[in-house]
Amino acid sequence: MKTRDLALCALFTALTAVCAWISLTVMEVPFTLQTFAIFLTLGLLGGKRGSLTILVYLLLGLVGVPVFAGFSSTAALFGVTGGYIVGFLASALVYWLITALLGEKLWVQFVAMIAGLMVCYAFGSVWFYIFYLNKGTPIGFAVVLAKCVVPFILPDAVKIALALFLSRRLKRFV
DSSP states (O other): OOHHHHHHHHHHHHHHHHHHHSEEOSSSSOEESHHHHHHHHHHHHHHHHHHHHHHHHHHHHHTTOOOBGGGBOHHHHTSTTHHHHHHHHHHHHHHHHHHHHHOSOHHHHHHHHHHHHHHHHHHHHHHHHHHHHHTTOOOOHHHHHHHHTHHHHHHHHHHHHHHHHHHHHHGGGO
């Protein structure tokens, strides 16, 4: 990779951390701007550099740098919301796969981001469900979806729309 690519990855890793810190904790899963940063990163940097950026973000949290919501790090990865954080990387890989196969037209990016979001929801919801089962707390999967997916659908759709709009506008500068 070129120095410019590494600098962009570092910049968008920092942006993702800052967006994670902008959060509203109403439920167990906080509302953050993390997903906006993830999709903006993918839209601007593409699948390869975007996936690398998200991997670096996860590794920073894993080694103890407080990059996740609530200025948390390793504990967040192994807590109730860890599946969503790991799901960001899965989202990026899905985005990369779809755009590699179909190109980077607007509709392809939109479909890739939606598919990535669904994968992130799946990772996070299953993790949340298993986390509660391991604690000995019975919870139905419908309850998990009601807590972890349904409240986030509209805000995440707005974040994807904004990320697509901004990435289209800013692409020539990156």
